[in-house]
Amino acid sequence: MAAMTCQVTSSRLVCVPSAALLAFRGLRTTPCALKNIRAGVPKATIHRNKPLTYEEAQAPYKIGVTKSWNSWHSANLKGEGFDARAAERTFDDILIRKFIKGTWPGLFASEVIVKRRHNLVVVAGLVFQQMTARKQYFLMGYSEEMLSYLLKCPVKLEIQTVQERSDVIFKKI
Amino acid sequence: MEGMSSVRKLCFAHFRLLRLSFDQTAQSRTFCREAALYQRSRHQRNITEISEEEEFRTYEIPGLKIKDDTRYKQRKRRQIPPPRYRQMPIDQDWTNVWPAASTFKWSVVPFPVRQGYVETATENDGVIPPKYANAELMKIPNFLHLSPAHVKKHCAALKEFCTEWPAGLETDEACQKHFPVEVQSSDYVFSGPSIRDPRARTVTVKLHLSDLELDYHARDKFIRLVGDCYNPDSDEVVFTSERCPLKRQNDDYIRYLLTAIYFESWKKEAWEDEKAEEDMEKYFWEISKSKDTVIKLLQTTKEIDKASASAGDQKLQYLPDDTSEESLLALKEVQEYRDAISECMNDGEDDNSISKYGQAVRKLLGIRGGVNTEAAS
Numbered sequence: 294m295a296a297m298t299c300q301v302t303s304s305r306l307v308c309v310p311s312a313a314l315l316a317f318r319g320l321r322t323t324p325c326a327l328k329n330i331r332a333g334v335p336k337a338t339i340h341r342n343k344p345l346t347y348e349e350a351q352a353p354y355k356i357g358v359t360k361s362w363n364s365w366h367s368a369n370l371k372g373e374g375f376d377a378r379a380a381e382r383t384f385d386d387i388l389i390r391k392f393i394k395g396t397w398p399g400l401f402a403s404e405v406i407v408k409r410r411h412n413l414v415v416v417a418g419l420v421f422q423q424m425t426a427r428k429q430y431f432l433m434g435y436s437e438e439m440l441s442y443l444l445k446c447p448v449k450l451e452i453q454t455v456q457e458r459s460d461v462i463f464k465k466i
Numbered sequence: 467m468e469g470m471s472s473v474r475k476l477c478f479a480h481f482r483l484l485r486l487s488f489d490q491t492a493q494s495r496t497f498c499r500e501a502a503l504y505q506r507s508r509h510q511r512n513i514t515e516i517s518e519e520e521e522f523r524t525y526e527i528p529g530l531k532i533k534d535d536t537r538y539k540q541r542k543r544r545q546i547p548p549p550r551y552r553q554m555p556i557d558q559d560w561t562n563v564w565p566a567a568s569t570f571k572w573s574v575v576p577f578p579v580r581q582g583y584v585e586t587a588t589e590n591d592g593v594i595p596p597k598y599a600n601a602e603l604m605k606i607p608n609f610l611h612l613s614p615a616h617v618k619k620h621c622a623a624l625k626e627f628c629t630e631w632p633a634g635l636e637t638d639e640a641c642q643k644h645f646p647v648e649v650q651s652s653d654y655v656f657s658g659p660s661i662r663d664p665r666a667r668t669v670t671v672k673l674h675l676s677d678l679e680l681d682y683h684a685r686d687k688f689i690r691l692v693g694d695c696y697n698p699d700s701d702e703v704v705f706t707s708e709r710c711p712l713k714r715q716n717d718d719y720i721r722y723l724l725t726a727i728y729f730e731s732w733k734k735e736a737w738e739d740e741k742a743e744e745d746m747e748k749y750f751w752e753i754s755k756s757k758d759t760v761i762k763l764l765q766t767t768k769e770i771d772k773a774s775a776s777a778g779d780q781k782l783q784y785l786p787d788d789t790s791e792e793s794l795l796a797l798k799e800v801q802e803y804r805d806a807i808s809e810c811m812n813d814g815e816d817d818n819s820i821s822k823y824g825q826a827v828r829k830l831l832g833i834r835g836g837v838n839t840e841a842a843s
Contacts, residue, residue, distance in 0.1 A: 347590075347601065347602065348601060348602075359582070361606055362605065363605065365605075365607065366658070367656040367657045368656070368658065373656065374664070376663060376664060377656060382657075382658065406569075406605050408569070408607075409657030410567060410657065411655060411657060415569065417569040417605075418604070419601055419604075422543075422546075425544075426544075445659060446659050451569040453571065453573075453604070455598075455599045456546070460598065463582075463590050463595065464588060464589045465588070
C-alpha cells in the first residue's frame with residue numbers, strides 16, 4: 294500500500310498503483326476500490342421507525358472503535374501458537390450462541406457475550422423480564438448444566454434483566 | 467369504530483376458544499365456566515339488547531364510558547425493588563460486595579457511568595447510554611474485584627506463606643556473588659480447558675565466566691566449546707534447552723552440559739599442542755613473524771655496527787654485544803615495541819595505541835622525529 298497513491302473521491306477510496314510500479318510489474322490491473330462498507334449496516338426505512346440496539350447501530354468497521362467484541366479469550370493474542378486452539382474456542386462460542394438462542398427464544402435483548410476466565414466460561418447478556426423469576430432461574434440452571442456438559446468446562450450465566458424493549462432501543466432508522 | 471370493535475371481539479372470541487382448547491385437560495369445573503362464556507359472545511348479546519330497545523344503534527364515544535376490562539386484565543407485574551446501590555452505606559466493605567471477578571452489574575455499582583458513542587440527537591436523544599441496559603459495559607473486562615482494599619486482603623492472606631528476605635542479600639552484587647547461577651523458566655496460563663503449553667518446557671541457565679575457576683587454557687577451551695552461548699561483552703554464558711519434553715529434564719540436561727564442559731575444558735589433549743598461529747584466539751607477538759623480523763633486524767644491525775669501526779657511526783646505540791635472542795628480548799625497546807604492537811592487534815587501533823606504536827618503532831629504530839618526541843631522542 295505504501296507504493297500506491299490514493300485518491301479520495303467523495304466517500305470512496307480509489308487506490309491506483311504508481312506508473313513506475315505498474316511498468317515494473319508488467320501487470321494489467323484495474324484500480325481497486327475499497328467499496329465494502331455495506332456489510333452489516335442496517336438499511337434505513339421510509340418511516341424511520343425500525344428500532345436498533347446500540348450494537349446493531351454500530352457497523353462492523355466500528356468494532357474496536359465504538360463497539361466492543363462479544364467473545365473474549367486469550368487464544369488470539371500474539372505469541373499464542375496452535376496449542377491455544379483458537380478454532381475450538383470459536384466453535385465453542387458458536388455452539389453457545391446457538392444454544393442460548395434456542396433455549397431463550399426471543400428473550401435476549403442483547404447479543405450473547407462470552408468470556409473465558411481460565412477454565413470457566415461466562416455467558417452474559419441482557420434478558421427481558423417477560424417470564425416469572427422461577428422460569429428464568431430454571432432456564433439459567435438448565436443452560437449452565439447443559440453447556441458445561443457440552444463444553445466440558447464449568448459454565449456460569451451472568452445475565453441481567455431489562456424491563457421493557459424500549460430500554461435497549463438506541464436509534465430508530 | 468364498529469368494525470374495529472368487531473375485530474376486537476373476534477380476537478377475544480378466538481382467545482376464548484384457545485383457552486378452551488388449552489384447558490382440555492383441566493378440571494371439569496373450569497371447563498363448564500369456559501363453555502358458558504363461549505356460548506354467548508358479546509356481539510350476540512349486543513344485538514339482542516339493541517333489537518329490544520330501539521331501531522338505531524347508539525354512537526359510543528370512545529373513552530367516555532369506562533369499559534369493564536376486569537376479565538382481560540394483564541398479569542400483575544411483581545413490584546421490582548429499587549437497585550441495591552441505593553441502600554449501600556458509604557463506608558461499606560467493597561470486598562464483600564464484589565468478591566471475585568464478575569460481569570458488570572449496573573444495580574450493584576454505586577457510581578454513575580455511561581458508555582457509548584452518540585453522533586446525532588436522534589441517537590438515544592443525544593444522550594450517551596447509561597449503565598442500565600448497557601451491553602457494552604458488560605462486554606469489557608472490569609477490575610472492580612481488584613480495588614486497593616482487595617489487594618490489601620490478598621497480601622494479608624499471602625503473607626503467612628512468605629518468609630523474610632535473607633540477610634546479606636540486600637544488593638544485586640551480593641546476590642550475584644552468592645548465587646552466580648541464574649535459572650529461568652516460565653509457566654503459562656490462558657483461557658481454555660487445557661493447562662499444557664509447549665513453551666513451558668524451555669529452561670535457560672545464565673552465569674558469568676568469571677565465577678568459574680578457569681585458568682587461561684581452560685577459559686579459552688571453554689569459550690571455544692560453548693561457541694555462540696558466550697557473550698564477550700557481558701562475560702555471560704547462556705545455556706537454553708527445549709529439546710526434552712519436560713522442564714525438569716531440560717534442567718537436568720543443562721546441568722549435565724555445564725558440568726561436562728567445565729571438566730573438559732580443564733583437560734589438555736595431546737592434539738591441542740598442534741595449535742597453530744591461525745588458530746590463536748588473540749595476537750601473540752612471541753610466535754608471530756614480527757618477532758623473527760625484529761630479532762633478525764637487530765642482529766643484522768649489530769653486525770653492521772661491529773663492522774664499522776668508529777663509535778660515531780653506530781646505528782643503534784642501545785644494542786648489547788651479546789646478540790642472542792634472549793638478551794635482545796630482554797631489551798627495554800624491544801619489550802616496548804612488543805607491548806605496543808600487541809595492543810594494536812588485540813585491542814584495536816585508535817589514536818592512543820597508534821601513537822604508542824609509532825613511539826615504540828622510533829625508539830627501536832633510533833629515528834628522531836614524530837609529534838610526541840622527547841627532548842633527548
